[in-house]
Amino acid sequence: MADADGVSVRVADERDMPAIAALRRAWLEERTGTAVDDPGFEAAFAQWWRVELPRRTFWVAETGSARSGFTAVGSINVVEIVHMPRPGARGGRIGHVGNAFVLASFADRGVPGALLAAAIEHARTRHYRRLLLAPTAGSAGFYRRAGFVPVGGDLLTLGE
Template identity: 75%
Template sequence: MPESDLVVRMADERDEAALAGLRRAWLEERAGRPVDDPGFEAAFAQWWRLELPRRTFWLAEAGSEQSGWTPVGSINVVEIVHMPRPGARSGRIGQVGSAFVLSAFADRGVAGALLAHAVRHARERRYRRLVLAPTGSSASFYRRAGFDAAGDSLLVLDPLAVAD
């Protein structure tokens, strides 16, 4: 996909409905059918309000200025501040959550572009680690991006040690 056809930007409160719609579409793709849940959007809005102070969201959109932009993927990072202990101060890590891309855009560089924003954010915030619990099908993507195994279900990346 040409770069001009894809925009990745930090999401804000105006993007709540787009992110909820994208989350629903992604799940319905995987289920292979519509998911009947009329209360989902309200539940998402409530979750969004609770999580927004500690999460940073990015939204990938495909299109152009002329034709308009369509949400095609998103990723978020939740900041976790460790409790200080005697002899050591607290540090921060980031946890990648709810990364997804619509299947029509899966092999077009969208996931890599979203992850690059999350890693850049982790560097800027000076996180000690960026962690995630990948699905079986996504683990190889994250390993190729520099994440290493940390137990059976976590992958970890030192964002300060990885070059752009």
């Protein structure tokens, strides 16, 4: 579903892996202000993706259309953690939000909120007890405004 700025958010699949790898590279380059020369990164990312895909759900924010082509402008993922049951209590599931990134030119266009909303809806659908995340100093306020509260150390939680 596209918002007013023509940005849509959807669950990512195998076809999106190169775009999400490119966003990961852009994340580092925006942080450091310089291009990163690592020709093996994309292959390493692809290997990581294959290992992580069974327990993570990825979302991609994109602009464009089927006719003109799509351009990824942001992504987020949630790792599902299933707790081991113990006598007297059954295990439950929580989600850990990670690797949220939006290109700087789209950060003030509602894209971060749309990606986070997709992750929160996923947590509700999957009946997670809570969502956890470890925000950067710069993103902590954004997550607090979305309802996340401190849970100890640098972690924030939504739920339970």
